[in-house]
Amino acid sequence: ALLNLLECAVQTLPNDLDTYWMPFTANRQFKQAPRMLVAAEGMYYRSRDNRQILDGTSGLWCVNAGHARPEITETVHRQLATLDYAPSFQMGHPIAFEAAAKLRALLPPPLGHVFFTNSGSESVDTALKIALAYHQVRGQGSRTRLIGRERGYHGVGFGGISVGGIPGNRRQFGAQLPGVDHLPHTHNLAENAFSRGQPAWGAHLADDLERIIALHDPSTIAAVIVEPMAGSTGVLMPPKGYLERLRDICTRYGILLIFDEVITGFGRLGGHAFAAQKFGVTPDMITMAKGLTNGAIPMGAVATSDEIHATFMAQPNQAAIELAHGYTYSGHPVACAAAIATLDIYRRDGLFARAEELASHFENAAHALRDAPHVIDIRNMGLVAGIELASRPGQPGARAYETFVRCFENGTLIRVTGDIIALSPPLIISRQQIDELFEAARNALEAVA
Ligand code: PLP
8 A cells, every 4th residue: 555655765855945934833943953744645745855754743733634535636636637727706516515414514504604714824814704794794794893712822923813812823924903802821730631531620711701791892892713722732631511501602692603723623532523512512613624525635624504504595685796805726626626535525425424433442542641741731632732831941842842853764653833732643543553652652752851
C-alpha cells in the first residue's frame, strides 16, 4: 500500500526559502532547519529526506479519511476536466446543489440550509454576518453585539479574531469589531485534571452569559459563538451540562447560538458527524471546513437553521438578493466534487462509528502517558487528545516545541500549541498505530529537558 511512498527518493531543498512568507510559522527559525513534507498516503507522510512520518494530526485536523484517497483524487480530476470553474452569483451548477444536499443529510435538524465558503475563517465571518443580517431582516437591528469566549479560535478574519479569545492572535491588530464581549473559558486543572471525556466541573461558567446579557441588554446581542470543544487552544472539553445551559440562555433571550465545528465536524469526537449531535445540543448555525473535503481542496460551509433561512426568504422583494454576501469560489465545482467524494467515503467506510469504536483504546493510550515527564493533564474524546505539559520556567512553549521537533525527527507528526500537545489522527488509524503514536510522544517527552 505504501508503494508510492517507498519509491520516492530524497529531494533537494528549494533554492529560494526566503520568498515564501509562511503562515503561523517562526519563519527564521524554520528556514534554518526546514521540516518538509513531499508526499502522503493513508496514515503517513513522507518527508523530503525520504522518511515515513506517522500523521498524528490529520494534517491540520482535516484529513479525517486518511491521505490520497483515490475516490477523491479521481472525482476531483474528472470534475476539473468537466467544469473547472463556474460563477455562483446569479448562476448555478448542479454539483453545488448536490454537495449541499449531501451535507444536509449529516446535519442535525432543523439545520437544513448550507452556504459555501473556502475556509474556516470565511465560514466564521459568514456566520457572524448572517447573524447580524438575520436580526436586521426581522426588525431587530439593534442586535449588533457578538459574544465569543476566552481561548476560542475562530480563524483569522477580523470577525474571527474579534470573537476569538487568543491574546496572541489579537495583539498585533488594533482594529477589531466593536461591541464584542467574551465568556470565560472553561479550562481548570485544579478541578478537572485528567478527566476522560467531558469534565464534571464547570457547567456554571455558562451562567456568565446571563451577566453579559444583563450588562449590555438582550436587545443588543445578536449571537454567541463557541467551539463545542476548543481545539486550537489546546483541546478543551465542554464541562457536562455547559453547552445545554448556553443553549437555554440563548433561546430565552432570542440570541443565536453558533457552534464553530471546523475541528469537531466530520467524526472527530466519535459516533456522529458533528459535536452538536454528540452532545445533543443543537445550535442555530454550524461553521465547518477542513474535514468537509478531507483537506484535499479548500472548502468551508455554514449550516443554518430553517428558521434563519426562511427569515431571509420572506423578504418582500423577490428580485432582491436576500443576503449580500458570497465568494468568487463559493460552491466551487472542484471543491464540491471533493466534498461529495469525501462524504461518500465517510458513509461507506463508517468512519464516524469507527472513531467511536477506537475511542476507548485511544483514551487508554492517552491516559497511559500520565506518568510521563512534564505531563500535568490529559484530556480526550473520540479521536482527539490534549496532553498538557508543565512549562519550562521562563520559556513558555519551548518544551512542547522541542517535543514536536523530536517527534518529527523520529517519524511522527504531532501538533503543539503553547505547552499543550494535541493529537487528532485520521479516523482510519489502527490500534497499533494509536499505540505507536503515544509511544512516540512518550519517547520524545522522556528525551526533552
Ligand atoms: N475555527 C476553528 C474552530 C478552527 O479550528 C479553525 C482552524 O483551525 C478555523 C476556524 C479557521 O479555519 P481556516 O484556517 O480554514 O480559516
